[in-house]
Amino acid sequence: MADRGEVYLETARLRLRRFTPDDVDDLATLDADPEVTRYINGGRPTPREEIVEVVLPRFLSYYERFPAYGFWAVEERSSDAFVGWFHLRPAPDGGAPDEPELGYRLRREAWGRGYATEGSRALIDHAFTQLGARRVWASTMAVNVASRRVMEKAGLRHVRTSYGEWPERIPGDERGDVEYAITREEWLAGAAG
16 A cells, blocks of 8 residues: 555645655646646646656655645545645745745646635645744736636735746746735734634
8 A cells, every 4th residue: 555644734625645755656647637737837748757856856855844844745535536736835946934835736637626725725724823924825827817716715815917037938928927925914814804
């Protein structure tokens, strides 16, 4: 039986757990779907060797560097089926740990079920109640309407739109990237209201 990894948190329908080396196949399947990677790299599948040599080791390294932050495999509690992943981490450019970035990537079969919102809300709550976060933020391409809607449902608000040069052109990148965020004060006001 595969090593399932230490559980980080659970919601009504989801279990977020640490990744293990046994998760290679699930990650490779996830990143092989061009619709899943459409707003990441234009829909190009991530080669399995890149998952093995780069992606999964990067995910695993977070647990040592930032024990409370990182990447988590997401499973349905009812079936143990792999749904995708979430991350809550200091910004890759060395951002402050008290302003973590929220992210997610789910299998297409899991879209439209509210899993991205449910997991995002749980991580936002965890960041403010357990990790001392001042602010949680997320970003996506401006044209990624579904991801933007998840951010809004999770309580984040649009902060800014930015434009940058990318090494690969992705349809819609001319409309820029959007950042959404929620501060501790906004989260507290929402929890009280």
